[in-house]
Amino acid sequence: MNTLKKMIPSVTALILAVAMVTVSEIMHNKEIIFPEITAVAIGALAAPKMPWNTSRLRLLLTITAAAVLGVGIVLFVPLSIEFKIPIALLCAIACVTISGTEFLPAVSACVLPVLLGTESPVYICSVVVMTSLILAAQLIFEKCGIREKNSFTPVKADKQLLRLRIIQIAAVSLICLIPAANREIFFIAPPLIVAFFEMSKPGGKLIERSPQAFLLILLAAVCGVVSRFILTEKLGLPLAVPAAISCGVMLAAVSKVKLYFPPCGAIATLPFIIPDTALLKFPFEITAGTVIFIAAAFVFSKEHRSILKHRCKRVLRKAQRQFLS
Secondary structure (H helix, E strand, O other), X not given: OHHHHHHHHHHHHHHHHHHHHHHHHHHOOHHHOOOHHHHHHHHHHHOOOOOOOOOHHHHHHXXXXXXXXXXXXXXXXXXXXXXXXXXXXXXXXXXXXXXXXOOOOHHHHHHHHHHHOOOOHHXXXXXXXXXXXXXXXXXXXXXXXXXXXXXXXXXXXXXXXXXXXXXXXXXXXXXXXXXXXXXXXXXHOHHHHHHHHHHOOOOOOHHHHHHHHHHHHHHHHHHHHHHHHHHHHHOOOOOHHHHHHHHHHHHXXXXXXXXXXXXXXXXXXXXXXXOHHHOOOHHHXXXXXXXXXXXXXXXXXXXXXXXXXXXXHHHHHHHHHHHHO
């Protein structure tokens, strides 16, 4: 009974993700699919404890504001995508900072419409509706004792935090410059940007498990592409079928490795909004982008940079002793 009780939030997360894809297919509008919703579902439902320091209301307001600003940038900023990305990052981080939270998936909500050129209010409506459903489910599960209640402590925007955010924005903008200019956007998929922000924050434990995070993202990319290619493109089944398989596999994977890493959920859903001609290159570009962003996060972390340097020296000394002997 306890095992079944623990599975209810994950099953609910899966149902909501599949429902989103189903509605999108029925309405013939892929802007209804917001990949980051799967990430939010992993963090707010599947994870035993929400990984972000935020309240439900602030989470909803932050992600909504970010989505509105993202669409607004597409509509009203007459610049090329290379310049729109830093603006979107600045707007998203401003939303997170002003809200006093650490809800970094809002970055994806703002950057995604910029990368895809989304102008429709349908995207914003989907963000609001799907996020509200997830948070409502979370509240119900807390009331029923299925999930631990979330606690929130407002984050103060001191000089150290503002300095970190500015450096992070500058780093991501630089990394995005060449892929954006060449319209190879999967190298800089928004969930990877979110992963970088999460990994590069001081005192974060996620970077210590970067190999598992990398494997989860790789699994998500491959699973999403292969399931869509075989089941929809070849067998003609509705997108909801591969979406159910892809999201189900990721929910099982994060539970198995005990690493509830929200960006991998978004990566698993992203293949359902891209053109079929882009399916083949998607996993390769996502993998390369993941390596780049994880490496950048290591550069940011003084502690782990020193550990990596120490390990490299130890390996070199060992190799030198073996060579001389």
